[in-house]
Amino acid sequence: MSSARVNMRPSSKNTLLKVVILGDGRVGKSCLMNRFVSNQFDEHSFHTIGVEFLNKDLNLDDCTYTLQIWDTAGQERFRTLRTPFYRGSDICMLTYAIDDKSTFSNLQMWKNEFLYYADIKENTPFPFIVVGNKSDLSSTEREVSQVEMETWCNENGITSYIETSAKDANNVQEAFRMAVRQWIKLETRADKNEIPFNDTVDLKTKHVEGRTSCCIGSGDE
Amino acid sequence: MSETSESDEVRELFVQDGVLLFSAAASFINFVKSVGTLMITEYSDGTKFIEWKPIDVTVDSDIQDQEWAVVNTVEKRIRTLSGTVPPEHKNRSKYLRISFEDIKSFRISDKSRRLTLNDGKSEPICTYLFQHGNCDHLVGCLKTLVKTVASRRDKHLFIIPDIKDPEHEKIDRSFAELNVCTDSAYAWKLWNNFQERPVVATFEAFAKITDLVYRGPEHREIDADDVKEILNRSITEYESTTTTHSQGDYEVIDVPDLPKRRDFPRGKPLNLEQWLGVQDNEGRIEDSECIKLMIFQGGIVPSLREEVWKYLLDYYPWNCTKIERQKLVSQKNDEYFSMKLQWKTMTKTQEDNFTDYKERKTQIEKDVSRTDRTIDFYAGDNNPNLQILNDILMTYVMYNFDLGYVQGMSDLLSPILHLMQSEVDAFWCFVGFMNKLSSNFDADQVGMKEQLSNLHTILAFIDPDLAAYFDSHDSGNMFFCFRWLLVWFKRELSEEDCMSFWEVLWTGFPCDNFHLLICCAILTEEKRKLMDNNFGFTEILKHINELCGQLNVEKILNDAQGIFYQIKESEQLTDVVRLLLGLPILSNNSFDNHETSPFEESIDASNGSSSSPPKCSVDNVRISPDEVTFEKSLSSNFL
Numbered sequence: 059m060s061s062a063r064v065n066m067r068p069s070s071k072n073t074l075l076k077v078v079i080l081g082d083g084r085v086g087k088s089c090l091m092n093r094f095v096s097n098q099f100d101e102h103s104f105h106t107i108g109v110e111f112l113n114k115d116l117n118l119d120d121c122t123y124t125l126q127i128w129d130t131a132g133q134e135r136f137r138t139l140r141t142p143f144y145r146g147s148d149i150c151m152l153t154y155a156i157d158d159k160s161t162f163s164n165l166q167m168w169k170n171e172f173l174y175y176a177d178i179k180e181n182t183p184f185p186f187i188v189v190g191n192k193s194d195l196s197s198t199e200r201e202v203s204q205v206e207m208e209t210w211c212n213e214n215g216i217t218s219y220i221e222t223s224a225k226d227a228n229n230v231q232e233a234f235r236m237a238v239r240q241w242i243k244l245e246t247r248a249d250k251n252e253i254p255f256n257d258t259v260d261l262k263t264k265h266v267e268g269r270t271s272c273c274i275g276s277g278d279e
Numbered sequence: 280m281s282e283t284s285e286s287d288e289v290r291e292l293f294v295q296d297g298v299l300l301f302s303a304a305a306s307f308i309n310f311v312k313s314v315g316t317l318m319i320t321e322y323s324d325g326t327k328f329i330e331w332k333p334i335d336v337t338v339d340s341d342i343q344d345q346e347w348a349v350v351n352t353v354e355k356r357i358r359t360l361s362g363t364v365p366p367e368h369k370n371r372s373k374y375l376r377i378s379f380e381d382i383k384s385f386r387i388s389d390k391s392r393r394l395t396l397n398d399g400k401s402e403p404i405c406t407y408l409f410q411h412g413n414c415d416h417l418v419g420c421l422k423t424l425v426k427t428v429a430s431r432r433d434k435h436l437f438i439i440p441d442i443k444d445p446e447h448e449k450i451d452r453s454f455a456e457l458n459v460c461t462d463s464a465y466a467w468k469l470w471n472n473f474q475e476r477p478v479v480a481t482f483e484a485f486a487k488i489t490d491l492v493y494r495g496p497e498h499r500e501i502d503a504d505d506v507k508e509i510l511n512r513s514i515t516e517y518e519s520t521t522t523t524h525s526q527g528d529y530e531v532i533d534v535p536d537l538p539k540r541r542d543f544p545r546g547k548p549l550n551l552e553q554w555l556g557v558q559d560n561e562g563r564i565e566d567s568e569c570i571k572l573m574i575f576q577g578g579i580v581p582s583l584r585e586e587v588w589k590y591l592l593d594y595y596p597w598n599c600t601k602i603e604r605q606k607l608v609s610q611k612n613d614e615y616f617s618m619k620l621q622w623k624t625m626t627k628t629q630e631d632n633f634t635d636y637k638e639r640k641t642q643i644e645k646d647v648s649r650t651d652r653t654i655d656f657y658a659g660d661n662n663p664n665l666q667i668l669n670d671i672l673m674t675y676v677m678y679n680f681d682l683g684y685v686q687g688m689s690d691l692l693s694p695i696l697h698l699m700q701s702e703v704d705a706f707w708c709f710v711g712f713m714n715k716l717s718s719n720f721d722a723d724q725v726g727m728k729e730q731l732s733n734l735h736t737i738l739a740f741i742d743p744d745l746a747a748y749f750d751s752h753d754s755g756n757m758f759f760c761f762r763w764l765l766v767w768f769k770r771e772l773s774e775e776d777c778m779s780f781w782e783v784l785w786t787g788f789p790c791d792n793f794h795l796l797i798c799c800a801i802l803t804e805e806k807r808k809l810m811d812n813n814f815g816f817t818e819i820l821k822h823i824n825e826l827c828g829q830l831n832v833e834k835i836l837n838d839a840q841g842i843f844y845q846i847k848e849s850e851q852l853t854d855v856v857r858l859l860l861g862l863p864i865l866s867n868n869s870f871d872n873h874e875t876s877p878f879e880e881s882i883d884a885s886n887g888s889s890s891s892p893p894k895c896s897v898d899n900v901r902i903s904p905d906e907v908t909f910e911k912s913l914s915s916n917f918l
Binding site: 083084101102107108111126131133135136138 | 652687
């Protein structure tokens with residue numbers, strides 16, 4: 059994306075970010091991960107049992123981020139074995155399928171489950187990104203409109219959202235980049251507000267005034 | 280529940296009114312939720328029963344009405360009597376009568392208001408609710424009539440040792456003749472000693488019996504506190520070996536070298552000639568153990584699988600004739616389709632008003648389309664076999680709604696359906712498989728946690744270094760083996776390999792929980808890679824996940840068998856490991872699940888000639904791990 063930009067800082071910096079992909083079964087969590095990591099798509103891949111994860115480097119603004127992407131089984135039954143993996147997450151990707159309304163309705167549940175088990179302090183902004191997968195499907199199959207998604211995100215103070223297709227490789231890279239940007243943004247703000255020293259990236263991002271929930275439509279930055 | 284002739288003279292040893300039959304076998308379904316009288320009775324031939332009869336006038340349809348049970352307040356009445364029963368009590372045909380012999384344990388719950396009687400498989404026979412007072416009097420009476428022992432795993436559970444066991448009976452008799460108290464406290468002490476110093480204790484035990492003879496009766500009294508203390512101690516010991524993973528302080532950590540691991544090359548698969556050879560003229564198989572052993576050693580030739588799996592998965596009983604099998608198949612066929620009809624005929628409104636059902640249905644649809652689609656049998660759009668896969672799982676939901684559908688089940692069914700090619704046969708075989716593995720799918724995943732914990736226990740015994748390595752690298756919870764255990768390596772193996780692997784495990788040879796030894800075999804094989812690379816939690820998980828498609832079934836079976844004999848022949852074998860593998864045990868807490876008496880086992884094992892028939896159930900050893908510890912250690916990876 060911006061690899062040609064003049065290197066303003068030491069490029070050896072490598073930050074490890076833990077990304078958790080959550081959402082109902084069959085929304086395409088594993089497919090998103092596999093598309094992003096190995097640029098492959100298998101229509102008939104298995105449903106995930108237990109927990110899987112893959113690593114992938116991502117370069118953004120001359121910095122390298124190693125994304126450690128965690129993919130878990132979605133069924134309620136496996137909650138107790140899934141939730142311990144939420145701890146220490148840097149980014150949470152809430153996923154639904156645009157052709158299945160119920161998967162969208164469950165985003166709230168997933169968000170709550172994540173916040174609870176990841177032990178995130180209340181009212182602390184956390185880099186969530188909402189991903190509506192299967193955008194390759196025809197409009198007749200669509201059950202969740204983009205407006206609905208945006209509305210939900212605004213209500214929940216989430217400023218990053220995107221529709222993707224793991225099948226067509228549409229927006230998948232962008233989704234992960236957007237997630238990392240969101241992380242950087244919040245991290246930078248946290249640094250300014252709290253600690254004078256840090257080991258995170260000093261980007262030229264402008265400090266955004268006000269609450270995250272007020273920022274509408276920054277998903278396509 | 281047994282049939283006793285009506286003419287027998289009956290003595291009622293104990294009677295209590297106002298007892299609601301909460302659950303019972305199907306034949307008593309009409310009486311479930313109705314109130315009645317619970318009795319302990321003794322017949323003239325000396326057999327004793329727990330009997331329940333519905334309240335006199337009410338036998339028929341309106342009995343089901345819950346309201347009625349509440350309205351009809353029965354005066355509290357508890358009496359212990361020993362007279363013969365008045366004539367009107369002689370017609371006992373409507374009684375739910377359970378022989379003492381059938382009761383292997385009972386559990387008291389709900390502040391002593393609920394009593395559940397269990398059979399030898401720890402399955403509930405029936406449950407009573409005590410609407411007036413509680414079951415303390417009844418249990419008190421029961422305890423004077425049979426030996427009971429509090430379970431160490433569940434303080435509300437009481438186990439009735441098998442009095443039919445010849446060894447036990449013998450010992451009972453000798454104790455009786457010696458006029459030693461029949462309270463089992465003394466026996467407990469002996470067993471405890473067996474655990475601590477097997478060989479010495481065996482001889483000492485008999486010496487002590489002599490001591491008792493010469494001691495006055497006043498010295499023989501052993502009070503209940505004693506028993507409690509012994510039990511407590513054994514529980515504490517037990518816990519310390521199983522739940523302190525994170526500290527790494529195992530009793531077994533200083534176990535000297537195990538015997539050298541031997542090689543067990545795979546044998547030839549069971550073939551048609553051998554299969555027909557073991558059947559008699561009418562098609563019965565007398566020596567099923569022999570067949571299972573052959574399968575354990577070499578598997579089954581693929582062409583014979585379809586037939587033999589029906590036996591291994593408890594669809595066909597081994598000893599049934601060809602004619603009986605035909606009858607069974609026709610009966611099971613009807614049963615299947617009537618269950619299938621139940622969900623097939625459900626209307627949309629019904630479904631909408633039945634969330635639990637709908638959730639299961641949706642999940643099945645989602646998973647079926649993602650199960651083994653790379654195999655020709657399930658490949659392609661609108662493949663009819665996917666529909667069958669779906670239908671079997673849906674019918675299973677109706678068959679066992681409590682368990683319902685859990686992710687992983689479609690993986691277990693897929694090879695079975697592919698092999699059977701018949702919906703009904705595949706269903707009943709799947710039922711058999713699920714009976715072996717149902718604890719994997721517990722609502723709270725307790726079964727899986729137990730297995731992971733048990734795996735750690737065994738690994739710590741055979742390879743303390745590796746277990747300690749996992750502990751010190753945030754992996755003592757063994758979570759990375761989750762997928763292996765949940766679907767028995769289905770995801771790691773090709774379909775063909777999976778079939779030859781499962782059939783070996785189904786035999787139940789050479790011990791309980793053999794699949795945990797398989798895990799140990801693979802882990803010890805990977806040990807160097809894991810440790811030399813200094814892998815942490817995530818790398819271990821990744822490495823183990825990536826073994827998918829890399830495993831050699833023959834090798835892991837061979838290695839696991841080698842490990843089994845290393846364990847079995849080890850001189851330092853601990854009771855915990857014995858218990859997990861279903862080996863004869865030295866400790867004093869082995870009543871449940873064991874046909875042989877602890878005495879016999881102790882003596883047997885201390886002579887070094889332990890050999891008991893292997894048990895088939897993989898689930899019958901269920902050690903409850905310290906869940907909190909498990910959660911903690913799982914969480915601690917990310918602290």
